[in-house]
Amino acid sequence: xxxxxxxxxxxxxxxxxxxxxxxxxxxxxxxxxxxxxxxxxxxxxxxxxxxxxxxxxxxxxxxxxxxxxxxxxxxxxxxxxxxxxxxxxxxxxxxxxxxxxxxxxxxxxxxxxxxxxxxxxxxxxxxxxxxxxxxxxxxxxxxxxxxxxxxxxxxxxxxxxxxxxxxxxxxxxxxxxx
Numbered sequence: 001x002x003x004x005x006x007x008x009x010x011x012x013x014x015x016x017x018x019x020x021x022x023x024x025x026x027x028x029x030x031x032x033x034x035x036x037x038x039x040x041x042x043x044x045x046x047x048x049x050x051x052x053x054x055x056x057x058x059x060x061x062x063x064x065x066x067x068x069x070x071x072x073x074x075x076x077x078x079x080x081x082x083x084x085x086x087x088x089x090x091x092x093x094x095x096x097x098x099x100x101x102x103x104x105x106x107x108x109x110x111x112x113x114x115x116x117x118x119x120x121x122x123x124x125x126x127x128x129x130x131x132x133x134x135x136x137x138x139x140x141x142x143x144x145x146x147x148x149x150x151x152x153x154x155x156x157x158x159x160x161x162x163x164x165x166x167x168x169x170x171x172x173x174x175x176x177x178x
Contacts, residue, residue: 007120008032010051012042012068013084014060018107022055025111039063043071050076053118056101058085058092066092069099082117084109087144142170 036042088106103117
């Protein structure tokens with residue numbers, strides 16, 4: 001599966017492991033991939049040589065991914081931007097699209113999903129839309145609140161309206177399948 005596309009992808013994510021794996025997968029599909037761990041690095045790379053495609057994580061150290069969208073569009077208005085996040089919400093999706101992103105994805109994703117978001121990947125057979133289970137939605141919500149609380153279980157339990165020990169028990173379980 002090595003089709004040479006000749007297109008450059010700017011991959012902006014502060015998770016080094018995720019960024020390197022996705023970069024390798026996109027590279028195997030014929031894309032030239034440049035990685036950045038922050039908005040500042042992404043701007044510097046874009047000013048040197050603008051990429052045709054940009055995958056931007058929503059939460060970055062320093063400036064957010066949403067703040068990066070207009071900067072990348074200012075450098076090159078033809079850059080197609082897809083926002084990627086582990087903490088998806090309707091409000092951030094709407095804001096990303098309003099700022100100029102072409103699409104919005106939630107993690108976990110694979111290279112084919114990313115390419116489909118750019119309108120360049122293999123199409124999936126039309127089938128029923130997959131709806132996550134209630135257990136999976138609960139797990140993702142707990143993880144989002146816990147991250148917002150900086151890992152403070154007591155504070156997260158207060159915000160979720162459950163006892164701290166109940167939250168600890170839920171965190172010991174593995175996430176529900178998608």
